[in-house]
Amino acid sequence: MSDPQSDNIIEVHGLSNVFGEQVIHEGLDLEVRRGEILGVVGGSGTGKSVLMRSIIGLQTPDAGDVRVFDVPVRSAKEAQMQAIRKRWGILFQGAALFSTLTVAENVQVPLREFYPRLSDRMLDEIAAYKIVMVGLPGDAGPKYPAELSGGMKKRAGIARALALDPELLFLDEPTAGLDPIGAAAFDQLILDLRERLGLTVFLITHDLDTLHAICDRVAVLADRKVVAVGTIPELLALDHAWIQEYFRGPRGRAAEEAVEAEEARNELAAQGSADD
Amino acid sequence: MSTVARCTDTIEDGRRVLRFAGDLTLARLGVLPTKLDRMKGRDFVLDLSGVGRMDTIGAWTIHRVVRDRGGTVVGASPGNESLLRQMAQVDQPVKVRPDPPPAFTRVLDQLGSATVEAGRTLLGLLAFFGAMLIGVARVFREPRRFRINAVVQRFEVVGVHAFGIIGLMSFLVGIVIAQQGAVQLRQFGAEVFTVNLIGRSSIKELGVLMTAIMVAGRSGSAFAAQLGSMKLAEEVDAMRTIGVSPMEALVLPRVFATVMMMPLLSFYAAIVAIVGGGIFCWIGLDIPPVTFVQRIREVVPVTDLWQLLVKAPVFGLIIALAGCFQGMQVEASAEEVGLRTTTAVVQGIFLVIVLDAFFAVFFTEVGWL
Numbered sequence: 001m002s003d004p005q006s007d008n009i010i011e012v013h014g015l016s017n018v019f020g021e022q023v024i025h026e027g028l029d030l031e032v033r034r035g036e037i038l039g040v041v042g043g044s045g046t047g048k049s050v051l052m053r054s055i056i057g058l059q060t061p062d063a064g065d066v067r068v069f070d071v072p073v074r075s076a077k078e079a080q081m082q083a084i085r086k087r088w089g090i091l092f093q094g095a096a097l098f099s100t101l102t103v104a105e106n107v108q109v110p111l112r113e114f115y116p117r118l119s120d121r122m123l124d125e126i127a128a129y130k131i132v133m134v135g136l137p138g139d140a141g142p143k144y145p146a147e148l149s150g151g152m153k154k155r156a157g158i159a160r161a162l163a164l165d166p167e168l169l170f171l172d173e174p175t176a177g178l179d180p181i182g183a184a185a186f187d188q189l190i191l192d193l194r195e196r197l198g199l200t201v202f203l204i205t206h207d208l209d210t211l212h213a214i215c216d217r218v219a220v221l222a223d224r225k226v227v228a229v230g231t232i233p234e235l236l237a238l239d240h241a242w243i244q245e246y247f248r249g250p251r252g253r254a255a256e257e258a259v260e261a262e263e264a265r266n267e268l269a270a271q272g273s274a275d276d
Numbered sequence: 277m278s279t280v281a282r283c284t285d286t287i288e289d290g291r292r293v294l295r296f297a298g299d300l301t302l303a304r305l306g307v308l309p310t311k312l313d314r315m316k317g318r319d320f321v322l323d324l325s326g327v328g329r330m331d332t333i334g335a336w337t338i339h340r341v342v343r344d345r346g347g348t349v350v351g352a353s354p355g356n357e358s359l360l361r362q363m364a365q366v367d368q369p370v371k372v373r374p375d376p377p378p379a380f381t382r383v384l385d386q387l388g389s390a391t392v393e394a395g396r397t398l399l400g401l402l403a404f405f406g407a408m409l410i411g412v413a414r415v416f417r418e419p420r421r422f423r424i425n426a427v428v429q430r431f432e433v434v435g436v437h438a439f440g441i442i443g444l445m446s447f448l449v450g451i452v453i454a455q456q457g458a459v460q461l462r463q464f465g466a467e468v469f470t471v472n473l474i475g476r477s478s479i480k481e482l483g484v485l486m487t488a489i490m491v492a493g494r495s496g497s498a499f500a501a502q503l504g505s506m507k508l509a510e511e512v513d514a515m516r517t518i519g520v521s522p523m524e525a526l527v528l529p530r531v532f533a534t535v536m537m538m539p540l541l542s543f544y545a546a547i548v549a550i551v552g553g554g555i556f557c558w559i560g561l562d563i564p565p566v567t568f569v570q571r572i573r574e575v576v577p578v579t580d581l582w583q584l585l586v587k588a589p590v591f592g593l594i595i596a597l598a599g600c601f602q603g604m605q606v607e608a609s610a611e612e613v614g615l616r617t618t619t620a621v622v623q624g625i626f627l628v629i630v631l632d633a634f635f636a637v638f639f640t641e642v643g644w645l
Contacts, residue, residue, distance in 0.1 A: 086303065099610070099611050100611070102373075102374070104373070118309065122309050124373075126336065127372055128372055129332070129366045129367060130332075131370050133332075138368055138370045138371060141370050141372040141373070142374035145609075146608045146609035146611065165301065165302055165331035165333055196332075196355065196358065196362065
């Protein structure tokens with residue numbers, strides 16, 4: 001890339017969002033580093049989605065500075081924004097597939113928009129492998145979103161978000177509504193993509209398993225700002241009531257134990273293969 | 277380091293060697309895929325040692341050359357090699373487009389499904405009407421089931437809120453009738469009969485018909501959209517599980533309110549149309565209001581009013597039924613709500629006009645000329 005390789009792909013400083021009487025964010029700071037998977041957690045109504053919308057420019061904040069790929073989103077020119085839009089992919093909470101287009105056509109929309117020179121055959125092939133990549137069955141291509149289940153819609157949404165092989169991926173509750181097997185497969189997919197393509201991921205989730213399994217760092221939203229960012233052990237060392245409640249609650253414990261058990265199994269397997 | 281992807285084509289040791297350089301990423305590929313497609317020959321050696329970054333689309337470009345025309349990949353970095361392996365894994369048969377049926381069968385298919393659909397809709401509407409009658413019977417047996425608050429609220433939305441627009445529309449229609457009628461009748465020197473035209477057509481046909489069209493557009497569509505989105509949000513299902521009958525809580529108040537409001541609105545529309553026509557007669561034809569009113573009283577028989585009062589509730593019933601029925605048919609998607617709303621209005625207006633024709637014949641036969 002020609003731009004200076006800054007360490008932070010996203011930088012948010014002093015972000016404020018106010019809806020009428022309700023103050024959602026006040027002086028919020030957040031940085032997302034290149035190549036990391038950042039999980040964003042917070043109670044309902046703490047403005048996780050609003051934060052994402054502020055970063056991608058769908059929501060004009062009342063104050064603050066948002067930079068994505070070192071471009072200030074609020075004051076960027078349209079051409080600059082188009083260049084950024086080529087480099088990110090976004091999965092909305094409800095997948096937001098275009099209802100009048102088939103799954104394959106949905107995947108092709110960003111490709112057609114930004115790369116009109118690709119041949120139809122190439123477009124079809126790209127759509128086909130993206131569909132397989134996100135774990136959709138082979139007959140899903142010509143289906144319309146209305147014919148898909150919630151989980152399949154999510155996958156199709158991810159396929160569209162990945163259409164341009166973006167450097168930055170925004171995911172708003174990607175595993176909500178997926179069965180545990182599908183959610184685990186999704187975690188693996190994100191890890192694979194990160195490894196192969198050096199993806200940076202901004203991930204809003206409530207799924208503790210996902211947090212433990214794939215997030216490098218976790219940002220905690222509370223009291224109208226990001227109260228802490230760090231790895232899960234770092235967060236656990238903090239004395240913040242909500243964080244303790246969140247990760248130490250019965251569900252948090254179970255997820256932690258699952259990860260520990262998995263690691264123990266891997267260790268055993270590694271020993272086993274070493275013995276051979 | 278960002279460089280546009282390049283490909284050089286050489287022959288070494290009797291084999292075609294394609295040497296790639298630069299970044300094989302979507303943004304840098306340019307016309308490379310098309311160029312590779314046009315390239316003739318088989319069994320290449322693809323040398324990727326000069327390749328920097330590669331994304332899945334770049335990897336796919338390489339993969340499809342190997343897949344379609346054979347070849348060996350050499351010199352790929354470990355990361356790129358694993359990406360290529362992954363591409364081979366996800367290369368599975370996938371249907372991208374629906375297979376189009378042959379044109380002839382497609383036409384037959386559409387014709388058939390349209391016929392079946394029309395029959396089904398008619399039956400459904402009839403069944404819905406029946407279900408509604410059962411609901412009415414239940415309300416009669418247990419009057420406490422009647423939701424008076426909901427009905428009054430509908431009165432306001434269907435009736436009171438419609439006064440402005442229906443009044444304006446009728447006033448203008450009255451003027452147009454008077455003006456057009458006067459122009460034609462003048463040729464026979466029968467300008468004075470404009471009053472007959474205004475009075476009879478307004479009360480007998482135009483008042484009720486125009487009101488029906490307006491109510492179908494305002495309220496029939498609203499019913500379909502409301503019930504449709506409630507159905508979509510599973511509100512209707514929630515209602516059923518709590519033991520509230522959607523027929524009683526949603527459909528009956530709407531139907532009842534429309535049936536009650538239609539005669540009132542139609543009568544109001546007819547009167548306003550006559551006022552509009554009267555003003556035109558006064559200004560354009562020098563017929564003073566007193567004379568106009570007197571003439572109206574002489575030429576409009578009371579049976580015209582009976583016709584209005586018979587037709588209006590029936591039309592209201594049809595419009596509300598079509599709206600509620602279509603709304604309750606919504607199942608899958610938000611898109612369907614829009615489609616159903618359109619259908620509700622089209623069906624409502626169509627049925628109203630068909631019935632109006634029947635009424636015209638019927639009233640003539642019974643002597644209400």
